[in-house]
Amino acid sequence: MARGFSYKKCKKNRAMALLCIIKAEKFLVMLLREKSQRSFQMNRQLGSSLAVVAGTVNVLGFLQFGYYCANMTGNASSLALKINALDVRSAFLCFALIASFVLGAIVCTVLVNMGRRKGWGAVYAFSLVLEAAILVTLGIKSAWFAQAGVPDGGATLVLSFVMGLQNATVTRISGSVVRTTHVTGMLTDLGIEISDWLESFYHHVDDEYLDVIKKRLWLHAQIVFCFIVGGILGAVGYMHCKKYILFIVAIILVALAAPGIIENARTSARKT
Template sequence: MLVHEGEERNAIIDRRLGCSLAAIAGAVNAAGFLAVGYYSANMTGNVSALANGLHEGRMATVLSCCGLVVAFVAGAVLSALLVNAGRRRRVPSIYARSILLEACLLGLLGAVDLLSPLQPRGPMLAYGLSFLMGLQNATVTRISGARVRTTHMTGMLTDVGLELADWLDAFFHPVGPDRRAGTRERLGLHAAIVVSFTLGGVGGAFLYGWWSGLLLVLLAGLLACLALPGALSRG
């Protein structure tokens, strides 16, 4: 899932990768909100909160939201730099290694959540989780050719609407079987990612309430299991 790119990828690979990482991102997003009161993957909401904070003169909110946005972008920048370096050196496992890096850092944040007092850990968790969501989203965007995004659902829901419209339109204005099949394939992919993110969020909310930082450690383990086969691959 984390080695093939371009023409080597297909809908099955994209669906497996998108659904698995979207479920983990949904759980991280929900856990982050319960931990610190901010969504680590929802930059649209954070930018809106920043604007409202400026209007109302709440500079603490403005600075917090700025930090979240900067952290998310920094994660995406790091992912792009790693992927670009890996491509230049012809390292096909670079995408898996990026996700493995995310797993290691997420495990570290989980340990911080478990072991640190409430006050010092808040900013570290908030900005750290946003950084990791930016890293994951950029990595998946690159390897899938922008067909898959896993950490926020605005783009995915837009794609669901577009593909659903094309699918319905085909009943009244017939198109070729290949085009119809492509529409169904993309609709299924994007809808599955949205459902996976939602289910991950529901599970993450419940499990974080019970286990707190241990959930982040377990999610890091799942990420590592997804990334290790590709990271160790020589093909």
């Protein structure tokens, strides 16, 4: 009886380990392949995961500081309004938010280009790890500032930098098909695809092209939905576990990046 139980338990553990390996390989391939090499499923999985992160961070930034760290359209409009009102301080903050977002995109590109020169396969994993490290650091810093009763003014710029870093990462790896922080662009694509799909009921459309339309429609709809879900999670997390929410987001990012980091380490070890 004990042997049978032990055998079943061992078999179950092996199955769990195999499932973990398969999942890790999927995440690895998701970070290795770029642009035309990527499948619809890869873009959907990566885009959905990062859209949840982006939605969470964006809502946290608004609840904590009153600014949407990923909404550069809104920040650019606010900049124009503040300049018109001669509100120099607020105008500078809006400009700094935009500059931080752009800087995040620049850093992502620098990391990707550096990784390619070194021959690393999963060059985008480093951007996700950097994003996680920044969020952990910000979480510790914000907790300390809150305990000391000191306002943490620079955190909103850091969150904007993180959003620029993430958006550039997913935009480059997907060949501009996915943009997790740019919901306006996603909704525009969604509207175009809905129109093309509806037109297929009245006019003949090639089956292969119709399949592409349906996949892209589902992709962009799911990313927008995941961004909203992330926002809800951010609001709930802010109310109930404010001190830990950034750490939870960082863990998600590390889980996504871990297979790529391991692969890069193996590549470096083989070269030495």
